[in-house]
Amino acid sequence: MIKKIELQNFRNFKKIIFEFSPKITVIVGPNASGKTNVLESLYLLSTGKSFKAKVEEEMIGYDEDICRVDGEASGAESEITNLGAVVTRGKIDIGAERPERVPRKKLLVNGVPRRMVDFAGNFRTVLFGPWDLDLVTESPSVRRRFLDTVLSQADREYRRSTLSYEKGLRQRNRVLWDMREGNIGPDRLLFWNQLIIKNGNYITEKREEFIDFVNSLEFEINGLKLNVSYDKSVISESRLEQYKEEEVSAATTLVGPHRDDFVFNKGERSLSSYGSRGEQRMGVLWLKIAELSFIEEKTSARPTLLLDDIFSELDEEHKKVVMDIAMKQQTIITSVDDEFAKELRKVERIELMG
Numbered sequence: 411m412i413k414k415i416e417l418q419n420f421r422n423f424k425k426i427i428f429e430f431s432p433k434i435t436v437i438v439g440p441n442a443s444g445k446t447n448v449l450e451s452l453y454l455l456s457t458g459k460s461f462k463a464k465v466e467e468e469m470i471g472y473d474e475d476i477c478r479v480d481g482e483a484s485g486a487e488s489e490i491t492n493l494g495a496v497v498t499r500g501k502i503d504i505g506a507e508r509p510e511r512v513p514r515k516k517l518l519v520n521g522v523p524r525r526m527v528d529f530a531g532n533f534r535t536v537l538f539g540p541w542d543l544d545l546v547t548e549s550p551s552v553r554r555r556f557l558d559t560v561l562s563q564a565d566r567e568y569r570r571s572t573l574s575y576e577k578g579l580r581q582r583n584r585v586l587w588d589m590r591e592g593n594i595g596p597d598r599l600l601f602w603n604q605l606i607i608k609n610g611n612y613i614t615e616k617r618e619e620f621i622d623f624v625n626s627l628e629f630e631i632n633g634l635k636l637n638v639s640y641d642k643s644v645i646s647e648s649r650l651e652q653y654k655e656e657e658v659s660a661a662t663t664l665v666g667p668h669r670d671d672f673v674f675n676k677g678e679r680s681l682s683s684y685g686s687r688g689e690q691r692m693g694v695l696w697l698k699i700a701e702l703s704f705i706e707e708k709t710s711a712r713p714t715l716l717l718d719d720i721f722s723e724l725d726e727e728h729k730k731v732v733m734d735i736a737m738k739q740q741t742i743i744t745s746v747d748d749e750f751a752k753e754l755r756k757v758e759r760i761e762l763m764g
């Protein structure tokens with residue numbers, strides 16, 4: 411749970427403090443007042459990453475060198491953890507002839523610098539916004555990123571495995587490239603094969619576990635029943651052996667979890683091809699509910715739910731489903747108006763000016 415954050419030179423905020431209810435906090439303000447930016451800063455404290463910046467320095471206020479987000483998170487035993495994230499443009503003007511070179515990002519837990527694997531997981535969140543419809547309609551990479559977001563928060567070993575896998579993959583692809591150019595022989599692959607098989611199998615196993623979990627949740631609205639199927643690309647010695655020649659001529663690794671996907675189905679048919687827009691939204695909502703419950707099961711605490719402006723697109727029934735969920739954990743909601751929050755009790759309100 412997050413109690414309080416302070417932003418400095420973050421996006422459109424110079425310096426500001428926000429405090430959050432342990433229940434529901436609604437952030438209201440006109441377009442471009444910075445509502446999504448607040449959620450971005452919370453997500454940064456949660457994962458060490460932005461959910462929207464292409465390059466992280468986008469988060470730094472215009473004309474500034476450095477931005478900073480600090481927050482007080484509390485765990486199950488209500489002990490406070492201080493989390494901090496500092497982002498720079500890689501150099502800082504110190505008035506000398508040449509600017510000083512500094513790291514582009516620093517993540518801190520109780521003032522001590524931490525690697526991403528050890529930073530993420532101190533404050534867990536589930537983020538839900540209009541763009542999440544992409545999970546049904548867009549390319550597999552969107553769904554893989556989703557799986558990684560869920561599992562990384564639930565499991566430190568998963569975070570470590572994905573980093574290690576990605577590094578191994580890059581190195582292995584370089585070796586494949588050199589092999590194609592005729593510079594080196596196949597024995598140089600062996601080390602990287604072992605590394606990506608080991609980490610790849612762990613990733614596959616955990617992804618499978620999550621997909622099974624999603625299917626085990628009883629979820630039905632308006633008689634709509636959905637299921638998801640895991641379209642996995644297994645990595646093993648025999649599969650790598652089988653694709654060896656193709657891999658060398660493509661200079662890239664053709665099997666493994668970096669090629670995974672999953673599909674939403676209504677009965678036998680895929681929701682992306684046959685589902686209505688409303689059904690596709692339900693599919694995403696179902697997945698988000700699963701994400702909340704899965705993290706709760708793995709960590710014995712419900713993550714904070716961040717809802718960005720999702721009410722404008724939902725009909726009454728779907729809104730009710732979301733509001734029921736919003737009551738079950740700390741929830742932070744952004745919206746241009748707070749009509750929907752009228753009937754709720756224990757709501758804190760933050761108003762941003764345009």
Ligand SMILES: Nc1ncnc2c1ncn2[C@@H]1O[C@H](COP(=O)(O)OP(=O)(O)OP(=O)(O)O)[C@@H](O)[C@H]1O
Binds near residue numbers: 422440442443448
């Ligand atoms: N690095 C930056 N420095 C200063 N201002 C920025 C920076 N990046 C974005 N902004 C400003 O932040 C504003 C957008 O903020 P944000 O997306 O949080 O608005 P919002 O309240 O969510 O709006 P909407 O209701 O339209 O979703 C824009 O006006 C943009 O100019």
Ligand SMILES: [Mg+2]
Binds near residue numbers: 445446447718719
């Ligand atoms: Mg917004």
